[in-house]
Amino acid sequence: MKKIKFYLLPFLLLFIFMTLTACGVNTKKNTWQKIEESKTITIGYEADFAPLTSKQESGKPEGFNIALAEAIFASYNIKIDWKPLDWSAKEKALKEGEVDLIWGPYTANKTREKTILFSQPYHTGNLVLLVPKEAEIYNIGDMHNQAVGGQKASAAYDLFSDYPQILKNIVKENLMFLYNQPSDAIAALQTGKIQAALLDKDYTKTYLRNHQLEGLYNMLDTPYPQVEYAVAARKNDTELMDKVNQGLQVLQHSSEFSKLSKQWFLS
Template sequence: MLILFTVTLSACSINSNDKNSWNHIKQQHKVVIGLDATFVPMGYENQQGNITGFDVDVAKAVFKQYNIKPVFQPIDWSMNITELRNKTIDLIWNGFSINSQRKKVVNFTEPYLSNDQVLVTMKKSKISSLNEMHGKTLGVQAGSSGLNELNNNPKLLKQYIKNQSPVLYNSFTNAFIDLSSKRIDGLLIDSTYANYYVNHQKNPNDFSIVHSDFPKEYFAVGVRKDNDEMTNAINKGLNKIAKNGELKRICQKWFGKNYESPLLK
């Protein structure tokens, strides 16, 4: 009995001292957030070399309540879940869409923003629907929810594209360069990125944003499966900034009136 009690106490001690546990993060006043530093406007590196964006502002507002400083760590987005599992990051927070595959391996917080998959084309191509991508080259980001939806709903778009296989990119920035240079004909991308990127171009009318029938998505924070305390703390923080008006202010700062948040209904 005494041996069993001692072993149990030892296990609890190890768990509480885990450098990635919620208790340890509160003690250290620091949390490491993994993001794709090219994902405008969610989380990206600006011209001054600083990480900024919608998700950055929301994360700061949530963790300010706990006197915790978020450290934003750029990662290879296709490796986001691996980075989380390996504990090189504490969270995935960068336009991270909820889907059934990801639910199997990560905890999700409550969703805080809605999103859609859209097809971006150059207006000169005169592509105004998904089926007009027949025989055309499609770009998509590796590890993205767009790639997941493309594969899960092949009749919507995949069956039309050249070789029924997209060109994969590490970042949407490079994909937009290839789209503008006509190396690809279309780009499947999150509407939040597409709207912001196109609206901030010198000639926005050069682009077309084609809406699709892919299922509506919801952004949430990805947390390790064994960290329910972290998940609950973030949910509490998100709901607090939704109630006090801070989430709405951040949404309007980055999206104007063009946003939808499940927490603000």
């Protein structure tokens, strides 16, 4: 009898170990559960993309995206810790856990969707070509051998690369001169380093008005597809993204969404 008990001991220990391990796995909290417990979420954003997102002189963020997120997470009684991001390193910040979400002017594509979870789109944008009024550029065809600039890691750069027949194949060096911020591209345009900037239309309209430049530049429409902006999370944070999508759906079916759109977007 003692011999039988002795032989059974290793199996008993293995059973106990597996049970404890399984319990450990089951009790591990996901991102949403941690957020619910701490009542705080960290969201990364682009500090230079009004009217969607921008950083005030006081350091506080503002914009359409900011207002949307604040409304959604207030309904869950959760406070947002906003973190401005280096836009060319936003994916790294998400992957390494510096932020729980990216709620900047971010777009989904096939490459990103392999490693990133995106929400339903919450806003669509259009790309325009910003040119000085005195320049003899009236349409995209006039951009032959002219220098075009834009923001690195932006939707504008993605579409410029994905649809080379529209602009890339005819511009100077067949490339886009890249800048850290969209405002840097406009500054380069002002000093003559480039002849045009490919930018989001809402951003461009807001920038020109805020800097009293409307009379000096033309915005040319482009045939690029519309840009669909979405919220980004880590691939396994499905419960968190469910909460984001639920919040967006509630807002979009209420008068609040229309009110925020009218508040932030110029007609």
